[in-house]
Amino acid sequence: MKSKVLASVAALMAVGATCAFAANPFVDVPTDSWAYKSVVELADAGIIQGVDGQYFQGERNITRYEAAEMVAKAMAHMDRATVEQRALINKLADEYADELNNLGVRVSNLENKVGNIKFTGDARLRYRYQDGNKDNDSSWDYRIRLRGKAQINDRMTATLGISTDNQSFADNGKASEESDIFADDIKVDYNTKSFGLSLGRTDKYKIGGPRGYGYAYGDVFDRVEAQFRGDKFAVTAGYGKFKEGNTAGKVDGGWRNGKEVDINGVKTGYAEIEGFFGNGSAAGVYYNDFNATGDGVVGDFNADDLWGAYASVNFGSKWNLLAQYENTSLETASKVTNDDSANMFIGRLMYGKTSMSTPKSWDIWVEYLDAEDGADIGGSTDSWRFGQMDNITSWGAGIDYVFAKNAKFSVMQSFASDIKDGNDSDPEEQTRAEFTFAF
Numbered sequence: 001m002k003s004k005v006l007a008s009v010a011a012l013m014a015v016g017a018t019c020a021f022a023a024n025p026f027v028d029v030p031t032d033s034w035a036y037k038s039v040v041e042l043a044d045a046g047i048i049q050g051v052d053g054q055y056f057q058g059e060r061n062i063t064r065y066e067a068a069e070m071v072a073k074a075m076a077h078m079d080r081a082t083v084e085q086r087a088l089i090n091k092l093a094d095e096y097a098d099e100l101n102n103l104g105v106r107v108s109n110l111e112n113k114v115g116n117i118k119f120t121g122d123a124r125l126r127y128r129y130q131d132g133n134k135d136n137d138s139s140w141d142y143r144i145r146l147r148g149k150a151q152i153n154d155r156m157t158a159t160l161g162i163s164t165d166n167q168s169f170a171d172n173g174k175a176s177e178e179s180d181i182f183a184d185d186i187k188v189d190y191n192t193k194s195f196g197l198s199l200g201r202t203d204k205y206k207i208g209g210p211r212g213y214g215y216a217y218g219d220v221f222d223r224v225e226a227q228f229r230g231d232k233f234a235v236t237a238g239y240g241k242f243k244e245g246n247t248a249g250k251v252d253g254g255w256r257n258g259k260e261v262d263i264n265g266v267k268t269g270y271a272e273i274e275g276f277f278g279n280g281s282a283a284g285v286y287y288n289d290f291n292a293t294g295d296g297v298v299g300d301f302n303a304d305d306l307w308g309a310y311a312s313v314n315f316g317s318k319w320n321l322l323a324q325y326e327n328t329s330l331e332t333a334s335k336v337t338n339d340d341s342a343n344m345f346i347g348r349l350m351y352g353k354t355s356m357s358t359p360k361s362w363d364i365w366v367e368y369l370d371a372e373d374g375a376d377i378g379g380s381t382d383s384w385r386f387g388q389m390d391n392i393t394s395w396g397a398g399i400d401y402v403f404a405k406n407a408k409f410s411v412m413q414s415f416a417s418d419i420k421d422g423n424d425s426d427p428e429e430q431t432r433a434e435f436t437f438a439f
Helices: 003-013 036-044 064-075 083-095 097-102 174-178
Strands: 117-130 140-151 156-163 182-191 195-202 221-229 233-242 254-256 259-261 267-276 282-291 303-315 319-330 341-352 362-371 392-404 407-419 430-438
Touching: 064 083, 064 097, 083 097
Parallel strands: none
Antiparallel strands: 117 140, 117 430, 140 156, 156 182, 182 195, 195 221, 221 233, 233 267, 254 259, 267 282, 282 303, 303 319, 319 341, 341 362, 362 392, 392 407, 407 430
C-alpha cells in the first residue's frame, strides 16, 4: 500500500487533531504538495512519525505492520470520531485485526455491528483417538457456540454467549434430551486506551498470556479482571472461580495417577505482566494462587500456587518460536516422585500464519513437551492434546489450513511420548483432526 494513499484515508481519522499552526515535520513534503495538509495533521496527531523522524517518503510502499500501527493510533481518537469516521476505522481494524492483536491492541469494540449489536459464532467437528483411551467410543464430537455483543456506549460492551459443550455422536441424540446448552459467556467490559475492566463469566480462562501455550487452563470461569496497558506493556490482575455442572458448563476433568481430577469450584487470584515488541513478539510472567477448599471441588485437586513465564518471538514475517515454563507448588507430595512441586516446559516452532478471513492461509508447527508429575492442574487445557498431560515427555506436530473464508481444517499428531518417572507403560500416541467454521 502506498503511504500517500493511506495518508489520504487516514486523514479522516485524525479527528480533532488539526492544528492550523503546526510545523511541517518532514523535509521531503513541500508546502505546495497535494498531501501537505493531511500529512501535517497526521504527524501532529501522532499517527505517523515518518522515517528517521524527518522523511515522509510518500512513494515508499509500507508494510501491513506499519499500516496496523497507524490504525492503532487512529483508534485512540475513536471518542472524537463521526459516524462515517468510525465506520472507516472499523473497516481498517477488521482488515488489520491480526496485526493489531500482535500489537496487543484490543479491537472488540471496533467490530462491524448490526445496529449496536453484533452476532457471531463458531462450529467445530472434531476427531480424537488414542489407543486404549476409555473415550475412544466417543472419538467424534461437535460443539456449536453463539455470541451476541452489544455496544452500550463508546467504552462499554455487554456479551452473552451460549454453547452446546462437546457433544459426542455416540450419544445418539441423548444430548438434546439432557438440555446441555448453557450460558458460557456473560460479561460486561469497560475499556479505555490504557485501562480495561471485565466483570462476569468468560468461556475461556487462560494463564500464560494470550500468546502463551495455555497448558494449565480452565473452562467456564466467573471473575473480575482489570488490566492496565500501554503501547509496550500490559499488567493484568483478577480473581474468580471455576464453575461446575451444566448450569455453567462441565469441565471434562484430567487424569493423574489413574484418578480423575476436576477443577470445579476451585478459586484463584492471578496476576500477569507482559511486554510487547515492535515485530509482534511478546514476553510475560504470571502467577496464580489457588484455593481448592469447598464442597464444589471434585477429585484430589492438589495445586497450591503456580508461576510461569513465556516468550513468543517472531522471526521475519512467517516464523514464530514459543517457549514457556511453569512451576506448580503441590499441597501434598507427588505420588510418583515424592516431590511437592512440578515443573513443565514446552517449546514450539511454527512457520506460516493462518487467518480465518484469508483463504489458503496456513501454518505448520512442531512442539516438545516435558511435564513432571502433578504439573497438569486438571480440567481442560488450551492445548490440542487430551488424556495424560503430566509425567511425560512428548513431541507433537500439526498443520492448519484455511480452505475457505471462515473455514479451517487442522490435524495434529504426537510422537516419541515417554513416561518420565515410575513403572507405568509409555502412553499411546494421540491423533486429532478437526474442522472449524466461524460465522
